[in-house]
Every structure is written in C-alpha cells, then in structure tokens.
Amino acid sequence: MRRFLPNLLRLATLAVLVVFLFRPELFEPLLKPLVQANAPAIYNQGSLLSLTLSHLATVFAATLAATIVAVGLAILVTRPIGAEFLPLSRSLVNIGQTFPPVAVLALAVPAVGFGEKPTLIALFLYGLLPIFENAMTGLSTLPPAIVEAARGTGMTGWQRLTKVELPLALPVVLAGIRLSVTISLATATIGSTVAAKTLGEVIIAGLQSNNLAFVLQGGLVVAVLAVLIYDAFSALERVLARRAGRG
C-alpha cells in the first residue's frame, strides 16, 4: 500500500503528459481562460511532440557525452598513475560549471553557428561537475576490505575496475547523472534563443506574443519531464543500492 500510491501518481502524471503531447487540443478548455479572445490556447507553430522529443534528444546526447568524459576523468584520477591530474581535472569541470550557459551559447555561436551545437556544448559543460564529483566520491570511498579482497583474489587492475569498483560506485554515479540531467532539462530551454529545437521555443513564442498559455504549457512539459526522469533515476539507484547491501 505504501508503494501503491506514489506509483499510481507517477503513472497518472505520465499518462497526462502523453495525452497532452499527442492530443493537446483536448486541454484547450483548461488553457483558454489564460489567453485573450482569438489568441490560440495551444501552441500552433509546430508539433509539441516533436519539440519534446528533440528536447529530450539534446539533453540525452549532452548528458551521455558529459557522463563519458566525467566518469572517464574520475576513473583516471582515482588510479595511482592519474592521481596527479586530480587538481587539474577539478578546475576544468569547475570552470564548466561556473561559466553561465548563456555565456557559453554566446561564445559558441560564432564558432559553431546557430542550432543544436551551441546548446549541446553548453549543456555538456554544465553537466560535467555533478557527475565528476559523484563518480570521484563513489570510486574513492569504496570499503577498503572489498578493494583489498579484489586484489587478493588476483583480479587485474582492469578487472577490479569493471567487476568491483564501478558496479559498487554505480548508485553514487547515477545520483550525479540524475542531478546533471535535471539541470540540463531546464537549461536546454535557453537553447531556443540560438535556434535549437527545444521546448524553449514554446516559452519564447509565448513571451513574444504575450501568450501566458504557451509559456505555461512549455514550462509544465519541461517540469513534468524533469520530475519523472528524476524519479526514475532515484528508483533505479534504490534498487542498485539495495542489491549492493547498502540500502
């Protein structure tokens, strides 16, 4: 029963989102009061579904790249040979985080042009830090007895990493990816200022035409996506942590 209610809520939220993306006109009566007469209540300058999908694709690609680089760096600096790169790696990912995404966009456009690319770069840089810090924590706080046992059984460095260290650090790494994805989902909306196909388009269109309904539906879709994805990651982390006897 304790599990039942939250799960029902998740399912209902997902269902409402899917219905809204496929048949937004059904929600017109709800949004109508927010707009002046004659103005459209449902975004009409493109398909909400395809914007959502390309929004997700952009976030997914940027997070995947950030994960590969951040986890790779964390693995490198937690090996004896890479330990000296730790301060350098830390500064690099910190710069990525402190540099505002808007500024990254402004700098990236002259270099790579308008469209998805500057957004990908901004999201990638912005997403590095949480993943890197969590992967560092996960890999450097493993129980010593277990790391010792892995050496004692005759695993090579690579085998220890892939069979013991990464699986045990996985829940913590996932928590980092979860933070990064959530931030990126929201941040991706500003990509529309440089012509990336994201849900930011809906919000910007609403701002330009003073259409509160547009702003609201763009913002809500992003928020619901973020909540659902955050939730799914948390659930996965719990399962993995319980498996590893830490739950």
Place this chain on the structure above:
Amino acid sequence: MIEIEAITKRYGDTTVVDDVSMTIAPHTITVIVGTSGSGKTTLMRMINRLVEPSEGTIRIDGADNHAIPGHELRRRIGYAIQGHGLFPHRTVAQNIATVPTLLGWERRRIDAKVEELLSLFQLDAAAFGPRYPHELSGGQQQRVGVARALAAEPNILLMDEPFGALDPVIRAKAQDDLLAIQRHFGTTIVLVTHDMEEAFHLADKIAVMDKGKIVQYAAPEEMLVNPATDFVETLIGAGERPFRLLSVGTTGEAAEAGTADGEPLAADASQRDALSALLWSGRDALPVVGADGEPIGRVTLAGLARRAARPQ
C-alpha cells in the same frame, strides 16, 4: 613449501618487517602471533605480493614469487581476511566462483566446486548460493569468505585473523572445519591470530613476532617448554602452560590400555578436553573410542597429569 629469506619491509624510515627468514613446510599450519603492529599482516601480504618487500626474496615451491605477475600469483594463493571482504553486489555462489572464473574454468566445474564448498561448510547450496552477502549472518559470511579463498584449490592459504569476529561457539566450529579442510586438501596454511588458544589448537608451528622480527619459530610444545624470550613467555601466558601443552595433543595419543566406565571420549578430541571431562565427571578414568566407535583404551587423570607436567 614457502621459503622466506631475509625479507625486510620499510615504510619511509620505519622498518615494519625486519630481516625475517623462515621456512614453512608444505601441508602444515603455521600460525603467526604477536602484538598489534608487530608486522604480521605485512609479512603475510608479502607472500602473495599485496605488499612488495624492500629487500629479500620469497620462494614458493622453489620459484621466486616475482617470477610471475602479481595477479597470477594471487590466483594460486587463497587469501581470507577478517571482515571477509565479500563482494556485496555478487551472490554467495558468484563470490565463491571468483577465482575459478578468473582462471577460466568451465561453467559446470565451477558450479560443482561451489556446491562442494558450500556443503563442506554446512551451508545448503540451494538456499545460500543465490543469496547476497548482506543476507547472511556474520559467521556465515566468514565461512563464505574462506570458501572463496579455497575455491581454486590453492596449495597455499593465507588467513589474516579469519575468525576474529566470530562468537566462541562458531569460532570453535570454524577452527574444526579448517582443520578438516586442511587434512582433506593438504593445504599449506599461514594464519595470523591474536588468540593464543586458537594458535595452540591449530598450529604445527608458531611464529612469534615482535617489532618486525621473528623472536621464536617453533612447534607449540617446544615453545611451551623453551620460550626463547620473556616476551614469548608472557605471550603464551605462564599460568596456562600445562593446559596449552594438553591442548596440543589428542586424547588418542594419551590413551592407555584398559577399560573404564562413563561417557566415552573421542580419540581426536584434545587432551585438554579429556582432562576437563575427567574433572567434571569426578572420575579417575574414562574410555576412549575411535572415529568408528570402537574402544581403543582409556585416559586417566594421572596419565594426563604426567603429560601436563614440564617435560624433563
């Protein structure tokens, strides 16, 4: 056979293991004792090269242990530690299968081995194999840890305070299991412990370490009779000597011809247990039976008293 030759380990300016030489005979149990920080763990870990020595060599069956890469060496040497170090994300069966899997054994051979070891340690394979370590009791985890160390049938088993965390009942059981397994496989065992009772119960030879040096390396009886230094004497516990002497021998060895009334004693029980049974039952003699239940004689209070006295 393990030949340790003039091995030294330094961390910075401190010498942790200081010019230690000793030869460990095959198929025996060698127990290393000594105060905390005396270098026992370090010495043991130089055998499987978890620690690299600063000086000296260690030969295993005649071959320098640096002749093959460290990870290959460690697959041939079982290693069990206090707190077991089981992999929490792997089932009991997968944990035990670790080294055989690394060695590329066939699936069926691995499964058979896992089952054999689990039943050897009195754990039901069907019930315990699929469990995760955190679903076991401490004693069960410890046994799985030892089973994992034994899985690839190593000739050598290194054990660092393996029974440290166990309650007295389970500890006694684990020690008897270990003796049975050692006889079964003929494994050469090197074991570190703080428990002198355990040391005298298990050891063919005892090595006493103090400040990085071996101060005495001898059979238990020899050590009781001729402790090399005051330190050894203190460690053994002078007041315990007669009882330690008795705990080294079996009741079968002390059996005399003749018969007696009362609850029979097993021939492989220690003489100390026999003395305890005699005192508790208030009798002067008790019968001794072999493993098959056949009477083989009797033990007497007087006989045990002679054995507990300082040898002339």
